[in-house]
Every structure is written in structure tokens, then in C-alpha cells.
Amino acid sequence: MVEPLNPLWHLSQGPVQGRLEGKVALVTGAGGAQGREVSILFARAGAHVFASDINAATLAETETLAVAQGLSINCSVVDASSGEQAASWVADAHAQHGQIDVLYNNGAGVHMAPFAEMTNEQWHDTIRLELDVVFMPTKAVWPIMVGQNSGSIINIASGSGMLAAEGLGTAAHAAGKGGVISLTRQLSLEGAPHWIRVNCISPGPIMGPALAGVYKDEPAFRALFDSTPSLERHGYPVDIAYTGLFFASDESLFITGVNLAVDGGVTSKAGAIFSRK
Template identity: 40%
Template sequence: MKPVFKPALAIQAGERLRGKVAVVTGIGSGIGRACAMLFAAQGARVVGCDIDADSAGRTVDAVRANGFEMDSLQPCDLTDPEGAAKLVEFACARHGGFDVVVNAAAFGAFAWLQEMDYQTQWRATLTGELDIVFLLCKAAWPVLIARGGGSVINFASANASVALDGSPAVAHCAGKGGVLAMTRQLAMEGGLHGIRVNSISPALVETAATRAHMAAQPEFLERALAKAMVKRTGQPEDIAWCALYLASDESSWVTAANFPIDGGATAW
């Protein structure tokens, strides 16, 4: 099977998030960057963050160069409760609150069970994929309640539902499976406050990190595409368009849902 790639999708200007403030994490690259740029283009006032100050700065510059509005706090370590609290304080200081939280930032280590180190790989992955969502949701919750509700968008993974043959992803599967379950619980807890919580589960998305992995292990790409019905890798913008729907009022009756944006990879 010949791998099929698709150029990045064009970011389109519009009004679907006009009047909303959106906190987007992990804006330096990948899905977080695509969400920040699309949300800003669709009228949101975006507050971003990333642990990598340089990459976050490049995203902010790109958004502003297109005439859209964005602030960012960087470097920001969201695996630290103080980092999550500072991001919430920063957003409130800029805009008096926020309506949307996009938990795109994540870190995961990939190794086979027998080769995985407990502290530097297993624990670090659960912190970087599960704790990072919990900490920002906890810090943001009072603001969303005071705002009268809002939308929280988490990122699980196709690996939360299926195991890909040949992929050493035991910690990643555990972390993203936890995000999937936590999303349902948070949706229940948030319902009385008008807070909607949903998750998106991408399959293989082409980013700087995954491109390096695919180049080093082309057989991994072959296996991933063999599972997909749409025979190409995903683009960050493919995921951002779903996040845009969940952030907008178009999804006002949608909560506790998981959206498998995966080219059909988990459908069989």
C-alpha cells in the first residue's frame, strides 16, 4: 500500500465563535496549533499556552499576522497545579473569564511493557496525558460555573478503543482510556452548571512528532493505513474542525460524547 498524505487544510475565516473566549493548550504544534488558529479565524478571542515558548510564540505571531486575536502564556507547565492555575488567572485577567477549554497539550512515551521504565515513561505518560487534563479542568471549573456554562474539549485517541498491532503504546492506551472515561464523568458533573464535556479520538495524525516516527518505522504507517477506510493520514486541521463544532453553540445538546475522527480506523 502506498502511503497517502494530504496537504494541510486551509484555515477559513468565519463567525462561528464570535463573542467567545477559548483557552487552548499545546498551541506550539499539531492539533493545539490548528485549533488555536481555526478558533481565532472563526471569531474567538484565544488564550493559548505551551511549555515550549518559542513554538508558542510562532503560533501567536501567525494568528496575529492574519489579523486575528490571540494571547498566550508561555512557557506554561500544565502538569503542575500552579501552572494550570496561572493559565486560568491569565485568561481571566485578559478577558474576565472564558467559555471554551481545549485540552490539546499532551506528552506520551512509547515502549513495550517489558522495556518501559516506571517513572520516566509510564508515570510521565499518565501525568502528560491524564493529569494534565484533570488539573486544568479543576482550575477552570469555577470560572465556567460563574460564566453559566461552557464547553470542554478533551482528546482521547483511537488507542483508547483499539490496540494497533506492532505499536508499543501501553502507557498511551492507559492514559487516553482514562481521558475517555473522565470525560463522561465530567460531563455528568458539569451538566447542572451548563458545562458540556466531550472528547475527540483521532487516529494517526501527521505532526512533527509522528512524521519522525513514520520516517523511522514505515511499517507502522502501513499498519495504520491498513486499518483506515480513508487511506491517508489525518491532518491537525481535520481534528480542529470537529473541535470547532464542539466549541460552538451548534453543539449545545452534545455532551459526554466521543467523536472518532479517524478515517474509519475504529469502525471495524
């Protein structure tokens, strides 16, 4: 696939200022490419952003980028799979502002291996890194949102939770992200009486630093990655961030229980054509 001649024109974009004015937004996994993009976008939109990550170094990079843009983001090193750490982080944000309007569950981790080769430890650790990191922060914000009778929870799943993928070793990842999608639906039902909206984003092929090396060095992966979308490019973190902005804002007050694939059309077609060796 050939990248567009003007890729910036094709990236998600639009008005930002004021769309989250006065809201308090919590973002996990803010040291990664997607979490960093959404943290900065939420801050640009006027939110008080509390960003967390387990990796202090990458989280510091997020803070540095925010400061360079004249933005203030409250950054904390937090293991979102720890109930104690997640609860302390949420309590601190609530104590400072008296409300929590948005929880963006972006944090995750995964072990990739063919099912026949996957160890029990890899399986259990992936489930912790895919599901516990959603459960623990959500558990912490839930009573606050119930008490204020409002809130938007946005969970990040994956196209792997919707479709099987050949040759990538995604068994545990698929189970975890499929669980995120199902949990989203259930929480949307239980949250509805309290006007807690719970939605899910399932990214498709999104380019970021973690994939740049393998994309450059492995032609077979590059062919698969580029052939899956219907649109003539793969995705970027900003594409996911703008979707999160919509779910976080009052523009989506009558939307809950949705799993939205942001994938350039991957899940709308029967298959992809790519080179096989």
C-alpha cells in the same frame, strides 16, 4: 495507500467566520501541530484565544503564524500538569475578559515502550502527561463555568484509548487516554446541571511533524499508519481542529459526554491489513 490526487479537496473545511464570535477559548499544547491548528482556527472564528504550551519555541511559532494571518492570540508558556501554573493562566484570561467559554485540553506527552520494558518512571510520567494536563486546567476553569452556568470543555484523547495497537509500545499511552475518555463522561454528568458540556475527541492516524520522519524512513510503520483508516488517506491536524470548532460552538449545545473518533473509520472495522516482516 496512495494520497488523493487533490488532497486539499479531501481535507476538512468549511465556513469559519463568526462561529465563536466573542467567546473566550483556552487551548493547551498550542505549540504542537494539532494545538496550533485549532488555536488559529478558533481565532479565525472570532474567539479571544489564550494559547499555552510548555515549549516556548514552538509556541512562538504558533504566534508568528497567527500574526502572519492578521490574528491575535495571547500566548503563555505554561506547564498544564502544574496546578499552580494552570490556575494562574486561567485566572489571567478570566481577569481580562470576565468569562471563559471554551477549554480545549490538547496538551499531552507520552513514553512509548513495550510493557515488559517500561520503567516505573516512564509509566508515572506518561500518566502525568496524559491525565494531569487535563485535570489541572479543568479544575481551574470549573468554578468559573459553574458561576456563569455555561462552558464547553473539549478533551483530546486517542484511538489508543479505545483499541489495542500491536508493536507500538502504547501501554501507558492507552491507559492515559482511556482515562481521559472515562473522565470526560464523568465530568459531563457532573457538569450537566451547570450547562457545562464536556466532550472528547479521539484522533486516529494524524500526520504531523513528529511523525513525518518515522513515516518516511520506516516502511513497516508507514504501511500500518496508512492501512488503518477506511478512507483513502490518513488524517491531518485540520481534521481534528474542525471537530473541535463544532464542539466549541453553539451548534453543539445539546451534545455532551461524547467521545468522537476522528479517524477515517479506524474504530469502525475489525482490523487492518498491512505488511508484516
